[in-house]
Amino acid sequence: MPNAVVMTGYGPPEVLKWAAVRMPEPGEGQIRIKVKAAGVGPTDLDMRAGYLKDEFPLPPNAVLGFESAGTVDAVGRGVTGTSTGDAVAALLFSVGGYAEYAVASIWTHKPDTVSWIDAAALPTSGEVAIRALRQLNVTSGETLLLFGGGGSVGIIATQLAVAQGVKVISAVGEALARELGATPVRYGAGLADRVRALGAVDAVLDAAGKGVLADAIALAGGPERVITLSDPAAADFGVMLSGPDHDRAPGALDETIALLADGRLRLRAHITMPIQQAAEAHRQLESGNVRERIILTVD
């Protein structure tokens, strides 16, 4: 039997245990991946702690992880264009990435020039960045204010928007914002005035979820072109909370992995840890001791 990081209940990082599990079988239109690397995201921490158990209930012994990269090990009925041995990066809307084997419905082929680690770090953030920009419908010449511009999603969203000719004002450290082609603005008290001093805002992407919606609405002139990825107060503000249950972004993985392969997309810095240390990875992320993303690796 293969192993996976099993969630033995909701709670602290210690609920994550490396344990034997049944081999997952790909259904129609699915592939099974022999995982080489799996991304850990902020949503995983919230799910493990039980904060999302109403929105995203998990069965007993669930395996977390929305993204992984590896080689195709089996294909389900109806799969075309992909065969065993192919290198892929996958988005796992039904989770299961922290495992030696994972089943995926959405994947893209991994070019040789993209590392397994980068391929595992891309799917969630790449899909969300493309989805949110499409939902906001920002166009060349417009100004986008981005909260969380230094995060995994924000870094990608900044580069994609700048490449489309959008002016990005990014609430993030100055050096990074400028490197990515955005105008930096310091977040925290007084942000709205600092943004107004830079000019009018057409749309806002909140990829931080830290209580910025009142400012966002004031700056965008209403909630219509404000999107948050995680603020639970979204409905109170009449703002769209963009989740994977909304329009997914077809083609997002193909588009972003091609940019990565060409060196035209940069990801948030990440470090690796062996998958058996998933609990320690969660512990370190929660403690705030690690500034980078963590990608779990499988030998």
Ligand SMILES: NC(=O)c1ccc[n+]([C@@H]2O[C@H](COP(=O)([O-])OP(=O)(O)OC[C@H]3O[C@@H](n4cnc5c(N)ncnc54)[C@H](OP(=O)(O)O)[C@@H]3O)[C@@H](O)[C@H]2O)c1
């Ligand atoms: N809805 C979906 O489908 C979906 C999918 C993936 C992720 N998410 C959510 O989207 C959010 C971003 O994900 P991520 O992977 O990009 O997270 P991340 O890499 O942890 O980035 C979050 C960023 O927010 C910044 N930040 C914190 N407080 C802020 C504030 N008050 N104003 C502006 N920026 C602030 C942080 O900056 P510092 O480093 O300076 O603290 C950090 O760079 C998370 O809440 C995640 O749960 C949602």
